[in-house]
Structure formats: structure tokens, C-alpha cells
Amino acid sequence: xxxxxxxxxxxxxxxxxxxxxxxxxxxxxxxxxxxxxxxxxxxxxxxxxxxxxxxxxxxxxxxxxxxxxxxxxxxxxxxxxxxxxxxxxxxxxxxxxxxxxxxxxxxxxxxxxxxxxxxxxxxxxxxxxxxxxxxxxxxxxxxxxxxxxxxxxxxxxxxxxxxxxxxxxxxxxxxxxxxxxxxxxxxxxxxxxxxxxxxxxxxxxxxxxxxxxxxxxxxxxxxxxxxxxxxxxxxxxxxxxxxxxxxxxxxxxxxxxxxxxxxxxxxxxxxxxxxxxxxxxxxxxxxxxxxxxxxxxxxxxxxxxxxxxxxxxxxxxxxxxxxxxxxxxxxxxxxxxxxxxxxxxxxxxxxxxxxxxxxxxxxxxxxxxxxxxxxxxxxxxxxxxxxxxxxxxxxxxxxxxxxxxxxxxxxxxxxxxxxxxxxxxxxxxxxxxxxxx
Amino acid sequence: xxxxxxxxxxxxxxxxxxxxxxxxxxxxxxxxxxxxxxxxxxxxxxxxxxxxxxxxxxxxxxxxxxxxxxxxxxxxxxxxxxxxxxxxxxxxxxxxxxxxxxxxxxxxxxxxxxxxxxxxxxxxxxxxxxxxxxxxxxxxxxxxxxxxxxxxxxxxxxxxxxxxxxxxxxxxxxxxxxxxxxxxxxxxxxxxxxxxxxxxxxxxxxxxxxxxxxxxxxxxxxxxxxxxxxxxxxxxxxxxxxxxxxxxxxxxxxxxxxxxxxxxxxxxxxxxxxxxxxxxxxxxxxxxxxxxxxxxxxxxxxxxxxxxxxxxxxxxxxxxxxxxxxxxxxxxxxxxxxxxxxxxxxxxxxxxxxxxxxxxxxxxxxxxxxxxxxxxxxxxxxxxxxxxxxxxxxxxxxxxxxxxxxxxxxxxxxxxxxxxxxxxxxxxxxxxxxxxx
Numbered sequence: 118x119x120x121x122x123x124x125x126x127x128x129x130x131x132x133x134x135x136x137x138x139x140x141x142x143x144x145x146x147x148x149x150x151x152x153x154x155x156x157x158x159x160x161x162x163x164x165x166x167x168x169x170x171x172x173x174x175x176x177x178x179x180x181x182x183x184x185x186x187x188x189x190x191x192x193x194x195x196x197x198x199x200x201x202x203x204x205x206x207x208x209x210x211x212x213x214x215x216x217x218x219x220x221x222x223x224x225x226x227x228x229x230x231x232x233x234x235x236x237x238x239x240x241x242x243x244x245x246x247x248x249x250x251x252x253x254x255x256x257x258x259x260x261x262x263x264x265x266x267x268x269x270x271x272x273x274x275x276x277x278x279x280x281x282x283x284x285x286x287x288x289x290x291x292x293x294x295x296x297x298x299x300x301x302x303x304x305x306x307x308x309x310x311x312x313x314x315x316x317x318x319x320x321x322x323x324x325x326x327x328x329x330x331x332x333x334x335x336x337x338x339x340x341x342x343x344x345x346x347x348x349x350x351x352x353x354x355x356x357x358x359x360x361x362x363x364x365x366x367x368x369x370x371x372x373x374x375x376x377x378x379x380x381x382x383x384x385x386x387x388x389x390x391x392x393x394x395x396x397x398x399x400x401x402x403x404x405x406x407x408x409x410x411x412x413x414x415x416x417x418x419x420x421x422x423x424x425x426x427x428x429x430x431x432x433x434x435x436x437x438x439x440x441x442x443x444x445x446x447x448x449x450x451x452x453x454x455x456x457x458x459x460x461x462x463x464x465x466x467x468x469x470x471x472x473x474x475x476x477x478x479x480x481x482x483x484x485x486x487x488x489x490x491x492x493x494x495x496x497x498x499x500x501x502x503x504x505x506x507x508x509x510x511x512x513x514x515x516x517x518x519x520x521x522x523x524x525x526x527x528x529x530x531x532x533x534x535x536x537x538x539x540x541x542x543x544x545x546x547x548x549x550x551x552x553x554x
Numbered sequence: 555x556x557x558x559x560x561x562x563x564x565x566x567x568x569x570x571x572x573x574x575x576x577x578x579x580x581x582x583x584x585x586x587x588x589x590x591x592x593x594x595x596x597x598x599x600x601x602x603x604x605x606x607x608x609x610x611x612x613x614x615x616x617x618x619x620x621x622x623x624x625x626x627x628x629x630x631x632x633x634x635x636x637x638x639x640x641x642x643x644x645x646x647x648x649x650x651x652x653x654x655x656x657x658x659x660x661x662x663x664x665x666x667x668x669x670x671x672x673x674x675x676x677x678x679x680x681x682x683x684x685x686x687x688x689x690x691x692x693x694x695x696x697x698x699x700x701x702x703x704x705x706x707x708x709x710x711x712x713x714x715x716x717x718x719x720x721x722x723x724x725x726x727x728x729x730x731x732x733x734x735x736x737x738x739x740x741x742x743x744x745x746x747x748x749x750x751x752x753x754x755x756x757x758x759x760x761x762x763x764x765x766x767x768x769x770x771x772x773x774x775x776x777x778x779x780x781x782x783x784x785x786x787x788x789x790x791x792x793x794x795x796x797x798x799x800x801x802x803x804x805x806x807x808x809x810x811x812x813x814x815x816x817x818x819x820x821x822x823x824x825x826x827x828x829x830x831x832x833x834x835x836x837x838x839x840x841x842x843x844x845x846x847x848x849x850x851x852x853x854x855x856x857x858x859x860x861x862x863x864x865x866x867x868x869x870x871x872x873x874x875x876x877x878x879x880x881x882x883x884x885x886x887x888x889x890x891x892x893x894x895x896x897x898x899x900x901x902x903x904x905x906x907x908x909x910x911x912x913x914x915x916x917x918x919x920x921x922x923x924x925x926x927x928x929x930x931x932x933x934x935x936x937x938x939x940x941x942x943x944x945x946x947x948x949x950x951x952x953x954x955x956x957x958x959x960x961x962x963x964x965x966x967x968x969x970x971x972x973x974x975x976x977x978x979x980x981x982x983x984x985x986x987x988x989x990x991x
Contacts, residue, residue: 192809195818220878226663229884235672259878263885265809266802266870268819268892365703372629372702381632382705433703441657441696447666448700455705 187246187278187286190261199242199273211242211273213328215288217319218295218337219247219277220256222443226450227292232264232272236454237461244274248284248295281322288327292453293319293347296337305549306530306542309339313534316343320350329353332499334360334456336449339549340394341473342527344488348475349535357500361473363390363398363490364459365445365452369433370400373426374407378415384408389492389507390471392520393527395548398490399516400430404507423512434550463497469504470494480505483517487524523548624683624715624723627698636679636710648679648710650765652725654756655732655774656684656714657693659880663887664729669701669709673891674898681711685721685732718759725764729890730756730784733774742986743967743979746776750971753780757787766790769936771797771893773886776986777831778910779964781925785912786972794937798910800827800835800927801896802882802889806870807837810863811844815852821845826929826944827908829957830964832985835927836953837867841944860949871987900934906941907931917942920954924961960985 199205214231216224224247230236231243245264249257257277264275278284285291296312299305316335323331331354335344340361348359367390375382387406391399402422407415416422437445459470469492476487480503483489492504509517523544528535530542636642651668653661661684667673668680682701686694694714701712715721722728733749736742753772760768768791772781777798785796804827812819824843828836839859844852853859874882896907906929913924917940920926929941946954960981965972967979 192813192819195812195816197818225884226666229663229888230670233667233672235670255877256879259874262870262874262877263882265819266806266882266885267888268805268808269888270820273818368705369703371705375632376629379632381634381710382629382702383707433699437696437699440692440699442693445700445703447662448703451666451704451706 187276187283190275190277192265193275207240209241211244212289213244213246213287214290214292215246215248215285216292216294217248220249220253220260221294222446223294223336223449225260226447227453228260228264229267230450230454232267232269234271236457242271242273245272246284246288247275247277248281249277249279251279254279281319282326285322286326288331291323291327291331291333292336293333294336296343305544305547309342309527309530312337312339312343313346313531316347317350317534320347324351324353327354330358332358332460334362334453336362336453338394339527341488341524342531344473345528346531346534356475356477359475359488360456361394361488361490362453362456363394363471363473364456365449366390366394366398366400366430367471368452368455370430373429374405374412377421378407380407386468390490391517392490393524394473394490395523395550396431397520397523397548398431399513399520400427401513402426403510403513431550460495460499460501461497464494479503484521484525487528489524624713624720627712627714628702630712644677646678648681649726650681650683650724651727651729652683652685652722653729653731654685657686657690657697658731659883660731660773660886662697663884664890665697665701666704667887667891669704669706671708673894679708679710682709683721683725684712684714685718686714686716688716691716718756719763722759723763725768728760728764728768728770729773730770731773733780742981742984746779746964746967749774749776749780750783750968753784754787754971757784761788761790764791767795769795769897771799771890773799773890775831776964778925778961779968781910782965783968783971793912793914796912796925797893798831798925798927799890799893800831800908800910801893802886803827803831803835803837803867804908805889805892807867810866811842811849814858815844817844823905827927828954829927830961831910831927832960832987833868834957834960834985835868836950836957837864838950839863840947840950868987897932897936897938898934901931916940921958921962924965926961
């Protein structure tokens, strides 16, 4: 196998070749260091401004496909023939699901849902390919042990590893949950850069080794821009296949509308989250319906809709941390399961779901080249189309413009990671959702 | 409604009437205090010996049925008519599931499994009645919020409370997970007493307010003796309805046998865990089968079976804590789901499952009046029968006698909580499983 030498993105300050593929650890590239150095000269409480010159795009470089496999774990190393057995011979072909941040709390809920058949159905055997870090490797073994002890018949393979070039091999789904949490005093620009590097590397790995039609759901925050970085680093995978998770926001919005209207949550439909998974997100009550009627006809308190509803959705995560002392791992995992199910089952007639997807070709006039949450429908084939029959009013347009502006600013801030030249961070305020991981 | 005044168990040392029903907090009864006081005079590292005189049994006393309800939560307070709707009118009647320790990690996995329909099936709407403590009440609200945000269509009611007399009302299932963990320096006798009091109170509450045919699964440790205390304090509920969870041990045993035999875990059947959920537990490889053949014919390494296998099952929990830094909440929740499913679906032909159940009338010659893990079969009606066609050899009988002796000793140690007179603790060694909650 030919081994191509990888070099890091060329930056104007220094040039340090690194082997991105040879280790799962983040290479603290010169780009990152220059961010750090500049920060020390910046006065407190100013707008964050930084730029990184970049001559060469990091995308589409040839990558080494490692010959090492990630390791199968324990009982999951057994071989057998599903076709030879009465109970399992009618099963579908096994699918490979890669999960990053596999030792974290969200995964600890999600993996067991996947293994139980709740998400992909009772005839779909699955292989879980778990990506952790060197630091979390023992915990990853613990997770694999608990999966063994759960005796799920559909869970046929579990492998664990710390190198995305190994773990993502032949992945048909990649659920990218792992991201660095924000440390004390860390600005959003720093977070964008640190996590951006993770997702740039993972995009490259997916590009090199995953199934050519892999579906990618980015959960690690800031998830929209991480998804954008990821897809820009995976030019051989359709950009349409990348999602940023806004389903938890949609679910929370539905619940708040139900509460206000005095109905059970199953009566609320057609809820769109527009834009960024941040406090600029726009839960759309103009197109949403309750018992099939426009929300504004059911909830007469329009002041509540305009002034309180959005904030209640945004602040839900922070409130939960206050109550529960932890962030909302369980309901996040449920919403990831929902997001997958929405792509593999036909969307109910007349309804839709929200997902952060690539804006190119969108019918709403939203700027191209972003990952932006919009209303989607699926035939259940893993693909989706954007919903055309939505309406806008001035209030909604104004809000959408604001979240669009934020995503454009985030995009400028990670240009060095998307191959779009000079990064320039000009984030006016911190809109990170509380407790986001 | 007539209100009967409750008094605490009469003990020889002091007599302190307490209203057991008026608060969810544990009344630190005089029995407990006398334990504590005596401990300070006991030299270190001796056998634990204590006795509590008791003149009057605590069972079968008339209890107050509180008129207060536990509070419904948020969107689950909505009213609607399932029969009036096309999608839900074919659903079964809603069932009430009470869960104690509802703010803990095991519940955090289990509640979402219950709500998803994975356990009781896709046509069974459920009400979750969550029992916490004053200390955990905010966390309980957090759990309820996450359940709201998950939009599970089958989850129709969630109520939270700290008084078992309210929370257990009309419960058809009671999953008793909450128990005090062992504090630093706490002996097993102390733990038996502290947790025994919780389960005595919860038994009384079930007796007073739960469905007359409630099925009770005790998970909080020491679970066998806690289940015994619970059933003894609930004389109006069939003793047969009380289970102590040994299903995680069974699952772990199956996995270890599969690994040793080089097969996938679905090939292992007929595994019994005999006795106590402690290190004296007996994973039975004599009756177990792999691909339908006796294990001893498949695994020729009988030394491994006799000397290593049992220890591997017992030590699994401790190993997991080492790896994962936490105890095995996810796989415990899976095993609780398995235990429930085993009672509501017919047991596959020729197979069985393990559960800690009341020994009265058992065909194996095990001492009566214990909660002892034994092989069970169910028609799927919530009930079970003990399996008759099992074989014993000297090795198995010797092991069973040892775990039986331990449970008899634990029983003597909690006689003051079961209405059987004078408690006398004579526990020869500490057999608590590592990391048990």
C-alpha cells in the first residue's frame, strides 16, 4: 500500500509538518499555537479578532489508509455465520456505526439504544466502532464490557480504538459526539479552533476510510461549524450527508408549545429549528402546528411566543444542569436516536424534522456554504430533501438573518480549517448554549 | 378517612413512636441507634455480633393511606382520551410503574428504556411514578424534564415525590433501586440495617397503597435480604411477587461462558444464578448449556469452570469500576429490563431465567423463608414457576449450601425488620460485591 506523507495546513507564521494520520491525539499545530500566543496580548473583554493566513487548503490531500485495524473486543471477536441460523438468516446486512466520544455520558446512553434495536429496528444487526482517546481508553474498555454483559442479540461486533483512520473504516454512520469542553477562561474562538481541529481530522479520516455514502451526525459543539469543517475536509463524501444535531432543540420546542397550549406533546408538529445550535437558534412558531392548526391560532398569547418561548427552549439545557447537576446526556441521546430514525423511516405525511444541513441549493435564500438547521423530509432511505412550503414573516426573517450572520462569522473564524483562506474571528458575543459539551 | 396511628417496632432498649407514614425520610429508629452505640464498644476486626430484642412484629399493622398525591410533572399533567384517538385507541390500559432511587444513575438508564416501549412493548402506555428523597428532589425534576424533552408517545404520566405512600399508589410494578451506599468504615451489618429500614418502610407502603398484585423487583443492595424485608412488611401482597435482581449476574455468566467456549453469547442458555447476590452466589455451569449441549461437554477445562469462572462473574463489577470509574449503571438497567421482559413474555421452550424469589415450596430443599435466586420460567403473565428438571452434584450442592447459610445469617441479622423476633448478626465475612449500590 502506498503511503503518502501528510503535511499540516500551511500557515503563514510557521510550517510544521505533522503526521495527522499517525496518532489519534490532536496535533497542536502551529495554527493553534499562534492563536494561543496572540491571545496573551489581547486586552480582556474585547471582541475576539484573529486571523490565520493559509496558502493551501487542507482538503483533498491523499491520506494513508492504515493497515492496522481497531481492535475487536472480547466476545465480539467471535466469528459465526448469521445466514446459517434459523433466527438470524432473514436479518439485513450488518451495518457499521462509528461513534466518537464513545466513553462519554451521551454515548453511554446512545450505544445501548443502538444495540437494543430501538433505532435501526429488530432485523438490523449492527457493529459498533468506538472512538476514544488515549486518556479515555480504559473507560472505553469498560463501555465495551457493559455492552458484552447486555447480551443484545443484534449487537454483533464492537471494536474500540483511538485512531479515527482505523475506527471509521467502512462506517455507514458516523455519530461524532466527542469534543473538548470549554475550559476555564476559554473564549468561543478558542473552542472553535480546538474542536475544529478535531473535526478537520475526523473529516479527513472519514474521507479516507469510511463508506462513500456515510451519514455523519455531528453532536460535539459548536456542532454546525464542526459539521461544516468536517464536510469540507471530506470532499469525496456528499456534503448533503453531514448533519449537525438540532433535534434536541426541536424536541424541547415541541414540549414547551404543548405545555403552553395545554396539550400532550404528540399533538405538536412541523416545528423547525432554524440556524445555529446556539442561543441565536430560531424555534419557528410561525409554521409549527398544534392538532394540525397553526400555533398562533391555538396559542393566542403571541407575546409569549415572541418573547418567552425561544428563551425557554434555549435555556432548557442550563436549567437542567441546575436541577440535575449534569448536562442532559439522556435526552441528547434520545434526540440523536430520533435524528437517525428520521432518516431511515419515511417522514409522516405533512410533517417534517429539523436538521443542521448544508445550505447549498436551499430554497430559502440562506447563504450558501453553511451548515444551517432547516426543515427536512425523508423517504426513509437515509437521504432527505428540504421542505419547500414554509412561510416567513418579518419577525422570522429577522431572527433567521441573525443566526445566519453568526454562522457566517463562525465560518470566517475557521477558514484555516475549511480550506477557505484567511481565518478572521469577529464573534460579537458569546452565544454558546449553557452546558453544551 | 380513618387515620391509624403507627408505632415503630417495639425494641427492648428504648421505645420511640414514630410516624413511619408521614415522611419519606428514614426515621432513625431506636433500633438503629442502638446498633450505632454498640458499635463504638466493639474492638476492630472482630466478627460482627449484635442483637435486637423485639416483642412485636412490624408487619400487618394498619397504615394510613395518604390523601395527598405525588405531583404530576409538567406536560404529563395534561388530560386527554387515548380511546378517542385513531393511533392510540388500540393501546392496552395504562400501567403504573413506580421506581425508587429515580434520580440515580441506574434509573437514568432504566426510565428511558421503559418510556421508549423497549420493555413493555409498543402498545403499552405507561405512567412513571418516581420516588426520590428530599436531597435528590431537584435532580428528580431534572429527570422528569429530560423525560418531557424525549417526547416518548407511550409515556403518558410522570409523577415525582418523596413519600412512598404517595408514589406507590396503584403501582403495578415497583422497581426498588434506591438504597444507601456503604459509607466509610460501615460494616455489612450496618448496611443491612440501614437499607433494611428503607425496604421495611417501602414494603409497608406497597402493602398499603400498591396494586394487590404488584410485581416488585428489588435492586438496592443487599437485594436478597432487602426483598425479604420488603415482602415480610407487605403481608397483603403475595410473597411470590417479590424478586431480587440477579439477572446481571446471569448475563455476565453467559458472556463469560461464551467467551471461554468461543461462541457468541446467544448460544448460551439455561444459566442459573443460585442464592445470594454477593460473592457467595453460585453461577451454575452444571445445568447450563451451550448450543444445547451441557457446558461441561463443550468446555473441557473443568478446572477453569470450578476455580475461575465463578470468580470472573463475581469480579466483573469491580473490574468495571476500575476501568470505567463508575459502577455498571447501564448494564444493570439492561438486566432490570431483561428481568421484567422475562416475566411478561413466555420463556423460550426449554430455557429459563434466574431471579431471587421466595423459597417457600421450592423443590430443591433450600431452606424456606428466604429470597434466593433460582431458575424460573414464565408464561408471560407476570407470574413464574420454579424449574424442576435441574440436576445437582456435590460441587454445586456444597456451593448452594454456603450461599444459603449466608442468607440465613443475613435473615437472623434483620429479624427486627421482618417481625421474626430477636435480631442476631453473625456474618462470618464480608461478601458484598464490589461497587454495589
